[in-house]
Amino acid sequence: xxxxxxxxxxxxxxxxxxxxxxxxxxxxxxxxxxxxxxxxxxxxxxxxxxxxxxxxxxxxxxxxxxxxxxxxxxxxxxxxxxxxxxxxxxxxxxxxxxxxxxxxxxxxxxxxxxx
Amino acid sequence: xxxxxxxxxxxxxxxxxxxxxxxxxxxxxxxxxxxxxxxxxxxxxxxxxxxxxxxxxxxxxxxxxxxxxxxxxxxxxxxxxxxxxxxxxxxxxxxxxxxxxxxxxxxxxxxx
Numbered sequence: 001x002x003x004x005x006x007x008x009x010x011x012x013x014x015x016x017x018x019x020x021x022x023x024x025x026x027x028x029x030x031x032x033x034x035x036x037x038x039x040x041x042x043x044x045x046x047x048x049x050x051x052x053x054x055x056x057x058x059x060x061x062x063x064x065x066x067x068x069x070x071x072x073x074x075x076x077x078x079x080x081x082x083x084x085x086x087x088x089x090x091x092x093x094x095x096x097x098x099x100x101x102x103x104x105x106x107x108x109x110x111x112x113x114x115x
Numbered sequence: 116x117x118x119x120x121x122x123x124x125x126x127x128x129x130x131x132x133x134x135x136x137x138x139x140x141x142x143x144x145x146x147x148x149x150x151x152x153x154x155x156x157x158x159x160x161x162x163x164x165x166x167x168x169x170x171x172x173x174x175x176x177x178x179x180x181x182x183x184x185x186x187x188x189x190x191x192x193x194x195x196x197x198x199x200x201x202x203x204x205x206x207x208x209x210x211x212x213x214x215x216x217x218x219x220x221x222x223x224x225x226x227x
Contacts, residue, residue: 008155034215043119043205043218044158089158093214103148103207103216105158 008087010110019077021109023090028071030104032093035064035075038108039086047075047088077111085113117142119207121219128196128226136191136222137208146191146209148173148216149181151202158205164189196226 013019025033031052036044050057050064050073058063063076073090090106119140128134140147148163150173160173164183178200180192189208193200204221207216 032214036218041221043207044216046215046217049215057202082193091216101161105150107157 002039008108008110010112012112012114015080015082015113015115017080019075019111019113020078021088021111022039022109023073023075023106023109025071025073025090025092026104027092027108028045028068030092033064033066033073034091034093035044035062035073036088036089036091036105037084037086044089080113082113082115085111087111105110117217119206119208119217119219121204121222122173125222125223126225128224130197130226131172131195134193134224136193136204136206136224138191139187140189140206140208141187141216142208142217143165143186143211144208144210144217145186146216147183148207149179149189149191150207151175151200152221153202154203157197161191161204174225182189196224198226200224201226 034049035047037047038044047058048062048064050066055066061078065074087108087110089108091103122137145166147160150158152158156210157173161179162173162181164170167186170181203221205221209216
């Protein structure tokens with residue numbers, strides 16, 4: 001598979017535990033944020049998004065928290081499973097209205113789930 | 116099935132030999148982008164297009180060209196590839212209303 005995990009921060013968790021992946025974003029004017037999951041050999045896949053008028057959004061087993069005061073985004077994964085092992089990226093959108101043309105990605109965090 | 120399709124998946128070429136990586140999406144998305152992914156540097160945007168015949172430079176456009184003659188296609192052109200363009204490339208598309216980008220499977224390019 002593709003080696004996208006080199007030199008990345010790594011989070012190692014036990015199967016069944018909750019995972020929290022953090023991301024600091026750069027622009028206080030960003031109004032749309034996305035979390036992506038990238039498995040080895042594949043392109044990034046959408047997990048969950050949140051707009052700046054919210055501070056929390058929940059999906060299936062995932063929750064995204066947004067703290068605009070400190071420009072911080074987190075992804076919480078409940079009951080982490082081996083299939084959650086991947087590199088996780090946050091992305092921010094620098095333009096109003098969610099223009100994908102201006103998505104800026106973080107460097108990524110590698111999540112390893114121990115059985 | 117909604118998807119973004121890139122070709123080829125793997126390519127080894129020599130310095131200076133022009134190449135094109137194709138990208139096609141079937142979701143009628145207005146926005147399309149090209150990214151390169153390198154260890155320790157994450158995803159960096161090369162070019163993006165907000166609609167047909169509208170393209171703009173991203174963060175690392177040097178050495179690349181794009182075109183958007185049709186809504187569904189957004190090819191990436193390397194007129195004279197160099198070894199520092201060895202990388203993993205991703206095409207993505209999205210709609211302005213939805214915002215989130217859908218990515219292709221990637222193209223691993225090696226320039227020797």
